Amino acid sequence: MKTNSINLTDHQIIRLAADGDARAIRSLYDRYSPRVYAVVRRIAGDDDLAEDYAQEAWIRAIRALPTFRGDARFSTWLHRIAVNAALQALRKAETREKREAPVVADIAIAPAASDSLLQKRLEGALDGLPEGMRRVLILHDVEGYTHEEIGDVLGVTAGTSKSQLFKARAKMRVMLAGLDGAAQEHGAEAWSI
Amino acid sequence: MEHLNAEHLARLVDEQPTPEEADHLSTCKACSDKSDALRSQTEALRALPVMVPPQGDWHVLEAQLRSEGLMKDPGLVQRLGFVRTPGWMKTAAALVLFLSGTGTGVALTHADPGTIEPVAMDFANVEGAASAVLVAEQEYVTAVSRYREILAAGGGDNYGGDPVSRFAALEHLVMVSQAAVRQAPGDPFLNGMLASAMAERDVAARMVSSKRDNWF
Numbered sequence: 520m521k522t523n524s525i526n527l528t529d530h531q532i533i534r535l536a537a538d539g540d541a542r543a544i545r546s547l548y549d550r551y552s553p554r555v556y557a558v559v560r561r562i563a564g565d566d567d568l569a570e571d572y573a574q575e576a577w578i579r580a581i582r583a584l585p586t587f588r589g590d591a592r593f594s595t596w597l598h599r600i601a602v603n604a605a606l607q608a609l610r611k612a613e614t615r616e617k618r619e620a621p622v623v624a625d626i627a628i629a630p631a632a633s634d635s636l637l638q639k640r641l642e643g644a645l646d647g648l649p650e651g652m653r654r655v656l657i658l659h660d661v662e663g664y665t666h667e668e669i670g671d672v673l674g675v676t677a678g679t680s681k682s683q684l685f686k687a688r689a690k691m692r693v694m695l696a697g698l699d700g701a702a703q704e705h706g707a708e709a710w711s712i
Numbered sequence: 713m714e715h716l717n718a719e720h721l722a723r724l725v726d727e728q729p730t731p732e733e734a735d736h737l738s739t740c741k742a743c744s745d746k747s748d749a750l751r752s753q754t755e756a757l758r759a760l761p762v763m764v765p766p767q768g769d770w771h772v773l774e775a776q777l778r779s780e781g782l783m784k785d786p787g788l789v790q791r792l793g794f795v796r797t798p799g800w801m802k803t804a805a806a807l808v809l810f811l812s813g814t815g816t817g818v819a820l821t822h823a824d825p826g827t828i829e830p831v832a833m834d835f836a837n838v839e840g841a842a843s844a845v846l847v848a849e850q851e852y853v854t855a856v857s858r859y860r861e862i863l864a865a866g867g868g869d870n871y872g873g874d875p876v877s878r879f880a881a882l883e884h885l886v887m888v889s890q891a892a893v894r895q896a897p898g899d900p901f902l903n904g905m906l907a908s909a910m911a912e913r914d915v916a917a918r919m920v921s922s923k924r925d926n927w928f
Contacts, residue, residue, distance in 0.1 A: 539781075539782055539783050539784045540783075540784070541774075541783050541784060541785045544777065544782075544783055545770070545774075548770060548773070552765050552769070552770075553762035553763060553764055553765065554762045555765075556762070556763050556764070556765040556769075557760075557761070557762040557763040560763055561760075566766070570765075570766060570769060570772075573765060573769065574769075574772060574773055574776065577773050577777075578773070578776060578777065578780070578782070581777060581782050581783070582780075582782060637756065638760060638761065641753075641756055641757060641760060642760070645757075656757070660754050660757040660758060661757050661758065661760055663758070681723075684722070685719040685720075685722040685723050686719055686722075687722075688718075688722035688725065688750055688753065688754065689717075689718030689719050689721070689722045689750075691753060692718065692722075692746070692749060692750055692753060693718070695753065
């Protein structure tokens with residue numbers, strides 16, 4: 520067995536990180552931070568909050584590493600911690616202002632590369648959804664959670680999760696259609712999703 | 713049949729339509745288009761990419777982890793790959809660091825003492841000091857590597873299975889450590905090595921006694 524960290528397996532890196540090894544922790548961060556940041560950013564709906572939530576998620580994860588037994592994939596385990604950290608932080612905050620499409624004009628007026636624009640439009644519409652709908656839509660349609668898993672995480676029934684999801688999809692569709700209209704008014708390319 | 717409302721259409725992204733809904737969708741272009749749009753929207757959401765955290769995110773996290781004692785830098789021994797080696801062997805390797813500069817290290821590296829050139833201690837500037845540290849570390853790496861070879865070639869890896877040989881090696885380490893401490897009685901590093909070597913030697917001594925007891 521080689522002990523050079525470059526050749527270590529995931530399991531070995533995780534064990535070293537659990538012991539506080541700086542390089543092992545950095546290795547985990549480099550590998551998984553984009554996914555962690557993405558999910559907390561979408562749940563938070565705000566860049567500054569997302570940074571705080573991502574930090575909190577990582578600290579929780581590093582604290583809990585000694586308890587990680589490998590029953591689930593590490594990425595799944597970490598992802599769940601990130602989701603819980605973001606959701607709990609949001610519940611505590613309670614002061615978040617609702618964002619009803621304040622970014623429409625910016626997104627529509629400045630088209631960049633097509634993929635990038637589409638992504639921005641989707642992210643902007645996500646940010647504009649009411650809190651409850653947004654969480655369910657992100658967990659189901661973006662992160663691939665089942666309604667039962669969403670029920671566990673959010674403390675609601677699977678039926679409530681479904682109901683919120685369908686409302687969120689419909690509202691998102693309306694918002695995106697609104698973005699198309701705004702884009703056309705400003706002479707930018709309209710996007711039909 | 714009336715048009716399907718938006719929530720009905722959103723449900724059909726995941727679920728099969730009823731016969732009535734299917735009939736309506738096959739004849740109503742408006743509802744069919746909306747249904748297609750909702751499917752495309754869902755597919756686009758599933759394809760959203762991960763996001764790169766802001767620059768500086770790691771440094772903030774690192775500072776916080778260190779402040780909570782959740783992160784520490786690996787010691788030199790660990791950096792050299794001794795993570796899984798026994799404590800007594802780490803002590804031995806650490807001793808080589810000290811001894812390599814005083815003569816014993818020369819013997820361990822099988823180098824001709826005449827070829828060992830002193831490190832140029834040019835501490836007139838930061839670059840000079842950093843360079844000297846790098847050279848010293850490289851010499852240490854060479855000495856430790858050689859030490860491992862010696863252990864392997866001489867059955868060092870089997871010391872754990874041969875208490876008498878292990879005890880003899882540790883006794884030697886204790887003696888060398890004691891000599892080093894006599895030279896620098898207040899040095900906490902050397903005292904720590906001596907204490908560790910003595911502890912390992914005592915464990916080995918108990919193992920030797922235990923084996924002798926079994927002979928009877």
